[in-house]
Amino acid sequence: MNYWQFRLRVYREYLKQWLDSIKQMSLAIVALFPLALSALVLFPFLAWGVLAESATNNEVWIYTLWGYLLFVYSWMILQRDGILGVEHQLYINSLPVSRSTKDWCELGLSLYGANLFILGPLVIFLVLFKHGAEQVLHLPFSYVIEKLAPAAGLLTLCTYYCIAAVKVRRLPFLSLLILPLLITPWAQELSKIQCLVLWCLAILTERIIPMPMFGIGTWLKGSYRLFFQGDMAYPRAEGLRLVALLLMLIMLRAMFNGVPIDVKSNVASFLSFTSALLMASSLFDTQALCRQYQYYLTSLPVSKFRLQIISISYVMMKALLGLSLIAYLDIFEAQHWALWSLFYVTSLLGILYLPKWFFSLPIIAAVLVFVIGS
Secondary structure (H helix, E strand, C coil): CCHHHHHHHHHHHHHHHHHHHHHHHCHHHHHHCCCHHHHHHHHHHHHHHHHHCCCCCHHHHHHHHHHHHHHHHHHHHHHHHHHHCHHHHHHHHHCCCCHHHHHHHHHHHHHHHHCHHHHHHHHHHHHHHHHHHHHCCCCCHHHHHHHHHHHHHHHHHHHHHHHHHHHCCCCCHHHHHHHHHHHHHHHHHCCHHHHHHHHHHHHHHHHHCCCCCCCCCCCCCHHHHHHHHHHHHCCHHHHHHHHHHHHHHHHHHHHHHHCCHHHHHHHHHHHHHHHHHHHHCHHHHHHHHHHHCHHHHHCCCCCHHHHHHHHHHHHHHHHHHHHHHHHHCCCCCHHHHHHHHHHHHHHHHHHHHCHHHCCHHHHHHHHHHHHHHC
16 A cells, blocks of 8 residues: 555545544534535535626625635535544654655645535636637637636635645634625625735735734633633634534525515524524533533532523623624624524523423424414
């Protein structure tokens, strides 16, 4: 077995373990939304048609591009340990293989892991490039470039984030979070080429300028500090929640441009339910941390009821980021905020008193709201 075959085998073993863990973690979600996985698979196919068309509305195009890149980056982050062979790193480093061979192997595994997410944009770009090459003699060159720019930008950014997710440890907050939030209000004033240039400049900026480091300091004390340090030590769960919420918000915000007002209200009501359930599920991680440090926590002069109140208040503080994103994207009206509060509180109560069937209480609340509203 040569080096390439060994690394591919390590990656496939990791992928199998990762998929098994995903199935276990997402059991409740799949039970609630049986069509969620099918929609997830179809998302790239829907995005390609929107992103490759130069005539697409700029706001829809930016939201779709943002969602696609976020989806691709998250997909590769989840596979990073397998691609790098983290569990076998000591053995891999001891092999008599050059650094360039290892880099090429990791690049090949990254592209192999991305497969469909890069292959689709590549095929679209090649088709449009062939069509553009045929028209360049009959149409202005600037027009051909304008037609090719969306597909070329998608392929370039998608390839970069697939590789950066594996090779670059710093999270691309500027290009994948801050920039899209800043340019979406100006979507109609910017061309697609200008948006792509700004995206590339944001990538260069975050690669050149180091991210500022923030310490915990002394503003968090007691159990709050313990919970925060637990989240920082294992950020994957909270990261997945944030990505899932962002993807929901991005896709729904893009859809809002082409649907009637009454449909928007119904969709926002559904989002209030799913987002409340998603953000409330963070209480599971906090409870798991309490069980892990139960002997330490019981030694503190804090009653069990007070510790429960602290856990809930900490989870509520973490939900403020998601609520800020919802408010910034202007998706909810007053009634939807009220529904979100209802579903969030019932979800927390379900996690506390019916952990195996925690979603039953928010479902009952949703049914009652539907019956009363009818």
